[in-house]
Amino acid sequence: xxxxxxxxxxxxxxxxxxxxxxxxxxxxxxxxxxxxxxxxxxxxxxxxxxxxxxxxxxxxxxxxxxxxxxxxxxxxxxxxxxxxxxxxxxxxxxxxxxxxxxxxxxxxxxxxxxxxxxxxxxxxxxxxxxxxxxxxxxxxxxxxxxxxxxxxxxxxxxxxxxxxxxxxxxxxxxxxxxxxxxxxxxxxxxxxxxxxxxxxxxxxxxxxxxxxxxxxxxxxxxxxxxxxxxxxxxxxxxxxxxxxxxxxxxxxxxxxxxxxxxxxxxxxxxxxxxxxxxxxxxxxxxxxxxxxxxxxxxxxxxxxxxxxxxxxxxxxxxxxxxxxxxxxxxxxxxxxx
Amino acid sequence: xxxxxxxxxxxxxxxxxxxxxxxxxxxxxxxxxxxxxxxxxxxxxxxxxxxxxxxxxxxxxxxxxxxxxxxxxxxxxxxxxxxxxxxxxxxxxxxxxxxxxxxxxxxxxxxxxxxxxxxxxxxxxxxxxxxxxxxxxxxxxxxxxxxxxxxxxxxxxxxxxxxxxxxxxxxxxxxxxxxxxxxxxxxxxxxxxxxxxxxxxxxxxxxxxxxxxxxxxxxxxxxxxxxxxxxxxxxxxxxxxxxxxxxxxxxxxxxxxxxxxxxxxxxxxxxxxxxxxxxxxxxxxxxxxxxxxxxxxxxxxxxxxxxxxxxxxxxxxxxxxxxxxxxxxxxxxxxxxxxxxxxxxxxxxxxxxxxxxxxxx
Numbered sequence: 001x002x003x004x005x006x007x008x009x010x011x012x013x014x015x016x017x018x019x020x021x022x023x024x025x026x027x028x029x030x031x032x033x034x035x036x037x038x039x040x041x042x043x044x045x046x047x048x049x050x051x052x053x054x055x056x057x058x059x060x061x062x063x064x065x066x067x068x069x070x071x072x073x074x075x076x077x078x079x080x081x082x083x084x085x086x087x088x089x090x091x092x093x094x095x096x097x098x099x100x101x102x103x104x105x106x107x108x109x110x111x112x113x114x115x116x117x118x119x120x121x122x123x124x125x126x127x128x129x130x131x132x133x134x135x136x137x138x139x140x141x142x143x144x145x146x147x148x149x150x151x152x153x154x155x156x157x158x159x160x161x162x163x164x165x166x167x168x169x170x171x172x173x174x175x176x177x178x179x180x181x182x183x184x185x186x187x188x189x190x191x192x193x194x195x196x197x198x199x200x201x202x203x204x205x206x207x208x209x210x211x212x213x214x215x216x217x218x219x220x221x222x223x224x225x226x227x228x229x230x231x232x233x234x235x236x237x238x239x240x241x242x243x244x245x246x247x248x249x250x251x252x253x254x255x256x257x258x259x260x261x262x263x264x265x266x267x268x269x270x271x272x273x274x275x276x277x278x279x280x281x282x283x284x285x286x287x288x289x290x291x292x293x294x295x296x297x298x299x300x301x302x303x304x305x306x307x308x309x310x311x312x313x314x315x316x317x318x319x320x321x322x323x324x325x326x327x328x329x330x331x332x333x334x335x336x337x
Numbered sequence: 338x339x340x341x342x343x344x345x346x347x348x349x350x351x352x353x354x355x356x357x358x359x360x361x362x363x364x365x366x367x368x369x370x371x372x373x374x375x376x377x378x379x380x381x382x383x384x385x386x387x388x389x390x391x392x393x394x395x396x397x398x399x400x401x402x403x404x405x406x407x408x409x410x411x412x413x414x415x416x417x418x419x420x421x422x423x424x425x426x427x428x429x430x431x432x433x434x435x436x437x438x439x440x441x442x443x444x445x446x447x448x449x450x451x452x453x454x455x456x457x458x459x460x461x462x463x464x465x466x467x468x469x470x471x472x473x474x475x476x477x478x479x480x481x482x483x484x485x486x487x488x489x490x491x492x493x494x495x496x497x498x499x500x501x502x503x504x505x506x507x508x509x510x511x512x513x514x515x516x517x518x519x520x521x522x523x524x525x526x527x528x529x530x531x532x533x534x535x536x537x538x539x540x541x542x543x544x545x546x547x548x549x550x551x552x553x554x555x556x557x558x559x560x561x562x563x564x565x566x567x568x569x570x571x572x573x574x575x576x577x578x579x580x581x582x583x584x585x586x587x588x589x590x591x592x593x594x595x596x597x598x599x600x601x602x603x604x605x606x607x608x609x610x611x612x613x614x615x616x617x618x619x620x621x622x623x624x625x626x627x628x629x630x631x632x633x634x635x636x637x638x639x640x641x642x643x644x645x646x647x648x649x650x651x652x653x654x655x656x657x658x659x660x661x662x663x664x665x666x667x668x669x670x671x672x673x674x675x676x677x678x679x680x681x682x683x684x685x686x687x688x689x690x691x692x693x694x695x696x697x698x
Contacts, residue, residue: 050556051527162645163407192406193583194642194661197627201638219557226629227636245635263561265586267630269609272590277565278558281526 003076004038005181005213006062011035011071011086013057017286029286031057033237035071036312041180044207044214046228046245048221048260050282054237055217059183061086062215063102064093075100078180098128101179105186107166111158117144117169118154124176143172146209147202164195168202175206185217200227221264225249233257236293237285239312243319249333253321256294258331292324300329366436367394368545368577369418374431374445376413376422385649387413387426389601390696392677395545398575402592402609404582408646410601411581415547418579419458420449435545437461460490463543467550469530473522479530480518483537490541505536510566528559532566539570546571546578552587564591585628589613594683597621600647600657603677607684617686619664656688664690 012035014028032054039045047055061068064085073085075096085096101124104110111120121143122136130136141151147168158166167187174182187203188196204227206212218224224231224245231248233241233256241254252258259278266272280297283289289296295305304324315326323329376388388410395401403411416422418433434441435457447454458464466472473479480502487498499518506514509532522530531551538546548567552560564587571578580591588595588609595612597605597620605618616622626640633639644661647653653660659670669689678692679685686692 050558162648164645192646193585193624194406194627195645197629197639197641200629201641204636204638221557222629222631222633225631225635226633226639229636249631259558261631263557264631265561265564265584265590267585267589267613267625267628269589269613277561279562281528281559282556 002041003080003082005041005043005076006039006215007072007074007076007082008038008058008062009036009072009074011058011061011073012069013054013061013066014069027286029284030237030288031285032061032068033285035234035237035239037232037239037242039181039213039215041076041213042207042211043230044216044228046224046231047215047217047234048219048224048231049234050219050260052236052282052285053234054285055234056185058234059102059185059215059217063100063183064088075181098124098177099179100181100183101174101177103167103171103174103182103184103187106190107163107170108190110170111166111173113158116155116157120158120169121173121176124173128177139176140172143176144169146175146206147172162195163191164198167191167195167199171199171202171206175210178210179212181213181215183215183217186219187216188223189218189220196223203227221261233260236283236288238293238322239320240294240322241320242312243316243321247316247319252331252333253315253319253326253329254294254323255298255300255329255331258333259297261333292322294323300325365396367434368397368436369395369579370432370434370441371414371418372432372434374414374417374433375429376410376417376426377429378426380425383650386652387601387649388417390677391431391596391598391601391603393596393603393606394683395577395579397544397577398571399594400571400578400580400592402580402582402588402595403598404585404588404595405598406583406646408600408649409598411598412549413601414598415464415549415579415581418444418547419462419464420444420447420454422449435462456490459486459543460541461543462545462547463538463541465531465534465538465546465548465551467553469527469534469554470522472534473530475521475523477521478519479522479525479533479537480520483518483533483540486537487540502536502540505540506533508539508570509533509536510562511536527555528562531555531559531563535563535566535570539574539576542574542576544577546576547581548578549581550583551580553582553584560587567591585613585625586630597624600652602657602674603685603687604658605686605688606677607680607686611684617680617691618658618688619662619690620658623661623663666690 011032013032014030016025017027019026035058049055060066062073068086074082075085076082118140121140125136125139140154144151149168188199216228228245230244232239235256241257278297291307292305292310295301310322310324312320312322315321372392374388374391378385378387391414405411417428428445433444435444483502484498487501502518503514506518511517511529511532552563582588592609595609596603599620604620623642627642629639642661655671655673656675659665666689674696675687675689676694676696677685677687678694
């Protein structure tokens, strides 16, 4: 097997909590705490979790929109050399920005309303040295066709487009520099149901055509199950489960993953999903509980869970879980029923 | 304007679907009957018909789900019932009959700022809004706001209102209610804030609760808690609920009766099982096919609804769904607006595939 396109090792991002007149640091929000995973070329990895679990912070660290506190973000270049993005300075990152692009959540906030589609989609090309306007026009036309929009729309402004069309424009912009890795942060959660399916289909189609690698950040488990090859579940800044999609959904090994799946309302009135609702709330990443972070909400919690923090271990081939009892618990899921 | 024939004979109605308490008992009148409601917004660019001929019934103790995508008029319908439509919007036609006592009151005729409407809001018809953060005042404690609501509608002293608020907080599952009622909304987590909002909505024991996307801004495990709480409280207080959402999963789990809306019109309405297992309207069918669920085949193209939601100023002629419809009847669907046609008691659809009835308006 070739080296993975992206290899994240021990990634940490702590935000200081400052108090008082002199902004004394009194603690840290451990937004991302020792996260490790790999993404193979052409694969889609889903990063799942509830708000505040650190999924977006992880994505931003990989994009180097923010500086990680610790850890490595190893990226394999086209020529096979592996570089660590984590310690790089802005000047070093420049040429790499072309390779890693992002699709944003909000199609209304992520496009400049004062710029035409040509300027919005063409700006990454200009920044990356495509100076000739004619050349950029051809490329933007090609990109718009690729995402299912008519090239004639190029001189219109974003306000003339619906949410789904704007998300297509955002995708076209992300693809402008022919990236290899695309980080999609909740790309369909702001869209209407009938449009969501169109955008998901487009992402699958583009991946097959352009051999893209996706890091897909989302909270909607049905969407993640539909589009991802593997799924990483996060809880309070840590990975709690990492496995191929089919394995996660048919036989989750972490009680949190199973509870998350049961919480999704089933679009069928004959199937009741009411039992096994998770108690309590997500703890603050500034003061996580002792031992396993999930133990206060876990029905299987033992004394060991309160005292000893479990490690992420391979409980079944290719299936990692951060639970002392992974593989030993009877976890009810909507699919097993 | 002819009356719209929906469930005109409650005796033949399915007792479960109609929300009647005992099968065979005497017919129950609907608590709320919306009849051919029309709401328009007059703007400089033109008139937007946000709600265009909507009719449905809510029976006592029943949960009615209104489902639809953005711009379908579900929130405007809710605002019309509460008389909270801001200018330039106004109700142009239709009735909203609410049965407080024996004789129904037409809410559409009431003055939005009048005594009667203000007495009904909160006491008889309460609202759970989508964003509890925006709904609570940040400069008053949540307790003070609920106590104020109770004292406004009922003849009770501050001490008793406070005691009732503590009791309500306990009911909605807020731990340490005695201290939490003195918290400000920004000190509470999203889940707690929505629980406090539910406590406020229930504070005067309303008979009709309108929940406008109450869990959209909330995480999935908290959403499951809030939905379970609403189900439990609905049973305990026997409140009727109008549940507005775009999430078909939430609708399937919460509602007994479902109204499907698209661009201000009702496409289809019926008992929840019929809507999900025997949908009649092409829009409902397409909508159900297009959602990925935990059961569908992965990494295959999802069936989609072609095209996009039209802009409100570019409303299609005829049936609003015809430009995106798979089963379009050429010449017919673009030419006339299909009327909402009753297929049976409490089952109606507006589509020329099922009836030739044309909406005269």
